[in-house]
Amino acid sequence: MDRRRFLAGTAAIAVLPFDRASATPEAMAEAIKKVVGDSAVTEGRVRLDMPPLIENGNTVPVLVSVESPMTVADHVKAIHVFNEKNPQPNVFSARLSARNGKASVGTRIKLGDSQKIVAIAETSDGRFWSASADVIVTLAACLEEST
Amino acid sequence: MANVLVNAPKTAKRGAVVEIKALILHPMETGFRSGTNGQFIPRNIVERFTATWNDAEIFSMDMSPAISANPFVSFFAVAAESGTIRLRWTGDQDFAVEEQVAIAVE
Numbered sequence: 001m002d003r004r005r006f007l008a009g010t011a012a013i014a015v016l017p018f019d020r021a022s023a024t025p026e027a028m029a030e031a032i033k034k035v036v037g038d039s040a041v042t043e044g045r046v047r048l049d050m051p052p053l054i055e056n057g058n059t060v061p062v063l064v065s066v067e068s069p070m071t072v073a074d075h076v077k078a079i080h081v082f083n084e085k086n087p088q089p090n091v092f093s094a095r096l097s098a099r100n101g102k103a104s105v106g107t108r109i110k111l112g113d114s115q116k117i118v119a120i121a122e123t124s125d126g127r128f129w130s131a132s133a134d135v136i137v138t139l140a141a142c143l144e145e146s147t
Numbered sequence: 148m149a150n151v152l153v154n155a156p157k158t159a160k161r162g163a164v165v166e167i168k169a170l171i172l173h174p175m176e177t178g179f180r181s182g183t184n185g186q187f188i189p190r191n192i193v194e195r196f197t198a199t200w201n202d203a204e205i206f207s208m209d210m211s212p213a214i215s216a217n218p219f220v221s222f223f224a225v226a227a228e229s230g231t232i233r234l235r236w237t238g239d240q241d242f243a244v245e246e247q248v249a250i251a252v253e
Contacts, residue, residue: 059215086213087179094208099200099225101164106221110177110213 023089028082031089035080036128041120046131048119057111057141066103066121076103078122085115110141151246158251159226168221169234177212193218193238201230226252
């Protein structure tokens with residue numbers, strides 16, 4: 001193997017990890033489609049609370065709340081959160097019922113880059129509602145082991 | 148043993164909506180990071196969190212590597228009857244932790 005081919009080979013290997021670590025807006029759309037199927041997603045009723053400017057992508061507080069009476073007849077069944085640029089498009093999927101009384105789920109997430117976050121809520125009548133937030137991340141969730 | 152912190156009211160009025168917050172000590176290793184030896188660190192995350200109230204499931208959450216280390220979850224529940232709220236985390240490498248808190252409903 002000559003030097004040039006050897007270098008080309010190592011370059012390909014070096015690029016591999018980055019392939020592994022990048023979801024795209026298309027991947028997010030696909031992940032959303034897996035959840036909602038062919039149903040229409042209407043913007044509204046969902047509130048996605050997170051800071052617009054994030055200093056540390058390792059722990060970003062997220063609060064998703066949905067306007068709903070949360071009765072047996074009309075409640076939120078599920079809340080899903082998706083992202084565009086983390087290695088995987090899914091963030092979390094929570095299952096709720098009328099037993100929750102209030103459709104609100106909070107957690108902390110990692111963000112690898114400035115990106116758009118989408119929250120989708122499924123109500124008991126089978127409809128989907130969404131909200132999105134564009135956030136700027138100054139320090140991404142770290143990709144290397146801290147020493 | 149894993150360390151767990153649960154914040155839920157000890158007493159509640161019947162029918163009131165109470166907030167339950169839970170935090171567990173866990174690295175949530177994504178499987179996308181390489182270690183100092185250049186090898187990927189194997190994924191080790193909590194995959195699922197479930198909450199039951201007197202053994203009836205009231206909330207569950209499927210987690211991904213995008214959930215921060217030491218996962219925190221907050222949610223609400225209607226205080227229907229006195230009993231036990233049981234929280235369960237399961238995940239990679241046979242991770243399974245259960246914690247319970249008692250709640251008195253008057």
